[in-house]
Amino acid sequence: MQAQVRDVARLAGVSSGTVSNALNHPEKVSPATRERVQQAIAELGFVPNIAARQLRRGTNDSIGMIVLDIANPFFTAVARGVEERLSGVGRPLVMAHSGQDHEREKAYLDLFAEQRLSGVLVTPVGQVLDRLRRLRDRGTAIVVVDRKTGAREFSSVSVDDTLGGTLATQHLLDVGRRRIAFLGGPERLTQIKHRLGAARRAVEQHGSGEVWHVDSPTLDVEAGRVGAAALLDLPPGRRPDAIFAANDLVALGVLQTLTLAGVRVPDDIAIVGYDDNEFAAAAAIPLTSVRQPAVEMGAAATGRLLEVIEDPHAKVEHIVLSPELVVRRSTVA
Amino acid sequence: MQAQVRDVARLAGVSSGTVSNALNHPEKVSPATRERVQQAIAELGFVPNIAARQLRRGTNDSIGMIVLDIANPFFTAVARGVEERLSGVGRPLVMAHSGQDHEREKAYLDLFAEQRLSGVLVTPVGQVLDRLRRLRDRGTAIVVVDRKTGAREFSSVSVDDTLGGTLATQHLLDVGRRRIAFLGGPERLTQIKHRLGAARRAVEQHGSGEVWHVDSPTLDVEAGRVGAAALLDLPPGRRPDAIFAANDLVALGVLQTLTLAGVRVPDDIAIVGYDDNEFAAAAAIPLTSVRQPAVEMGAAATGRLLEVIEDPHAKVEHIVLSPELVVRRSTVA
DNA sequence: TGAACCGATTGAATCGTTTCAATGTGAGTG
DNA sequence: CACTCACATTGAAACGATTCAATCGGTTCA
Incomplete structure (x- = not known):
């Protein structure tokens, strides 16, 4: 036919x-x-018919990317970096969305394994070491983005979360804040662990002040709203004078709720976000944020991936990029 | 091996x-x-090996989606609707990003054709009727999202842009604005044509006032900044008293530039956005916007797609959803 | 004139799975 | 006890492209 x-x-x-x-x-x-x-x-x-071609050839030129959260501008910026690096290389990019769901992540890793893709960029959600190994053993190159896997057996590109946490906290201390609520989770994310840990250490080193964690199941605007509402429920004396949000989406939610409640930002409560996404600067009160080089991360990860595709025995490498603090009105009047 | x-x-x-x-x-x-x-x-x-399976079976369960602009929260919201509708159906969703680039759009349509996907959701950028036809003739179901194709031979789900344009303009007229700049392009997009056309008609019907078009090559934050700067360059007497931005990203860019230039919003210039994305409400001055039911659109398109996959001869249907106006501070003090 | 060589073309074998007609094996029935 | 019938399993054909050794036809050169 x-x-x-x-x-x-x-x-x-x-x-x-x-x-x-x-x-x-x-x-x-x-x-x-x-x-x-x-x-x-x-x-x-x-x-x-690509199936027949691929069956005969035994290879698939495409590169797959498993995006953690497509609604988060940070990850779409990473994707932009990937595409830029890939343009002209002649390898199509197919994306799948795990949406933080481990089951979906597994399903897509399996799909990519069946498809025998040349390479896969992934920001793992759950325990997927076994699947990544199987993928690699099947000849698919793998680079981990915005994470380092526990076993460190795959190349990765990430941003120094400890430095980011230190920058943000140090800044809050510098502008006189002492009661810092770190808002966002879940805690098991290494991201969260490192940023929070760095915050605690910065305060400790400073000698005065305190940091406490307000957990959340996700890292979106709604989580910020809910978390801020919880903080407002505290008796005035126990409220924080600064909120360190785990990312800019959370920070935007926080800002919205505080503003609606008549809390003055930064006078009453200062806010630091994380990522410095496109909307941080356009917020009601422009957000101070820790800028992550997302596009660069995507590009670097892709560059590395192409190298591993060329030479599967290329040695494992962990590229760590540095974040930087961008100060705006949400922390200084 | x-x-x-x-x-x-x-x-x-x-x-x-x-x-x-x-x-x-x-x-x-x-x-x-x-x-x-x-x-x-x-x-x-x-x-x-999925290639062998597919070769033998002759079908591919996956559904493809060509996303127009992954950096635009509107389209990621559409994708969310698609995923929700697809959950539990057992069909993986693979996404490709055209980024408004016609060449990339063609390349991905060809890739999907070679892959013999079950169905494809696409928001066309350029002239792709021939490719869509070929895809369909190859047995791939197609539903057009957020557009109606010229020939109307493919089912589609879209939002009534004429109504949206009318709602926004009527509102601006209601709050006393008469000099309306419509900001965003390119003009060949039917979106733009319909929203702008409706704006012109609304003003005409009202009897007083004027609408003019400030074109832009893209529809992102930067376009808003550039467009607003151009408007500020006009002698004060020729400036608009309202800006109708083609989407919220543009509106955010406009807002940023106006605020930096010391223009008071809405006192000096009112702003209406379009989409009502997640960031519109969190903006420096919360944006009045025309809300598009993005998630619903994604879900509806997917539902339709699944029907066409079941029955390729199902009759062509054009679902048109209605937008609604959300009034916030950027138009009323 | 014949050998060597060259580029263009052929066509059968091959990739790894699924399918389906055929076969094998008991259990149940008259 | 012979005969069905149902169920489980087998094994070869088929999917549609690419590959590669073989062939073809023509040119060049000794």
Whole structure:
């Protein structure tokens, strides 16, 4: 029913091998024949069946990316970096969305394994070491983005969360804040652990002040709203004078709730966000935030991935980028 | 080198046909055998080669989505709707990003055609009717999202842009604005055409006032900044007293630039955005915006797509959803 | 003139799974 | 006891492209 090489071959008056060559090794076919084949392809609307091609070739040029949270501008910025690095390389990028859901993450890793992709960029949610190993053993290159895997057996690109946590906290201390609520979770994320740990250490080192953790199941605007509401429920004397939000989405939620409640930012409570996404600067009160080089991270991870694809035995490398503090009105009047 | 059915079969002491049945038609295999096969699969780390499966089966369960602009929360919200509708259906969603680039759009449509996906959701950028037809002729179901194709031969789900344009403009007129700059482009997008056209008609019908178009090559925050700067360059008497931004990203850029320039919003210039994305309410001055039911659109498009997959001859249907105006501080003090 | 060589083309084998007609094995029935 | 019938299993064919050794036809050169 659907045209295949056979049909194209017949119409062009050549063999199927020649059609294939015209498609994949044009230099092996005389210009005249090539032309006839092209004509026949156009006439029949022939589209090669990639399954057959891939089965025979044994490889798939595509690169897969499992995005942790597509609604978070930070991750879409990472994706932008990936695409930029990939442009002109001739490898399509297919994306899947885990949405922090471990089951979906597993399902997509399995799908990518079945598809025998050349490479996969992943920001793992749960325990997927076994799947990543299987993927690698099947010949798929892997680079971990925005994480370091426990076993460190895969190359990774991440941003120094400890430094980020220190920068934010140090800044809050510098502007005179002492009661800092760290808002966001879940706590098991290494991100959270490192940023929070650094905050605690910074305060400790400073000698005065305190940090406490307000957990949340997710890291979105709603989590910020809920967390801020919980803090407002505290008796005035026990409220924080600063909130360190685990990312900018949370910070925006916090800002919204505080503003609605008549709390003055930064006078009553200062807010520091994390990521410095595109919306941080456009917020009601422009957010002080820890800028993560998201685009650069995506590009670096992709560069590394392409190297691993070329040489599967390339040695494992962990690239760690540095964040920087961007001060805006949410912490200084 | 890599385990295949043959190897699993040998280890489990059965034939390859039985292994395949254990995988795809478990009810045809006795529990004991099924168990042995599972064991062998686990032991060998066997992952079926999807290319071979697909070649034989002739179908691919996956659904593809070509996202127009992954950095725009509106489209990620649409994607969320798609995922929600798809959850539990057992069809993986793979996404590709055209980023408004017609070449990339074509490349991904070709990739999806080669992959023989079950269905594709697409928000077309350029002239792709021929490719969509070819895709359909190859047996891939297609639903157009947030557009109606010229020829109307594909089912679509969109939002009434004329109504949206009318709502926004009527509101601006109601709050006493008369000089309205419509900011955003490119003009060839039907979106833009309809919203702008409706704005012009609303003003005309009202009897007084004027609307003019400030074009932009893209619809992002930067476009808003640039457009607003251009408007500020006008002599005070020729400046608008309201800006109708083609989407919220543009509106945020406008807001940023106006605020930095000391223009009072809404006193000097009112701003209406479009989409009512998650960040509109959290903006420096909360944005009045035309809310588009993005999640619902994604869900509806997916529902339609699943129907077309079931019955390729299902009749073409155009679902048009209605936007609604959300009034916030950027238009009323 | 014949051998050597060259580029273009052919066509059968191949990739790894699924499918399906055929076969085997008991259990149940008259 | 012979005969069905149901169920489990087998094994070879098939999916549609690519590959590669073999062939073809023509040119060049000794």
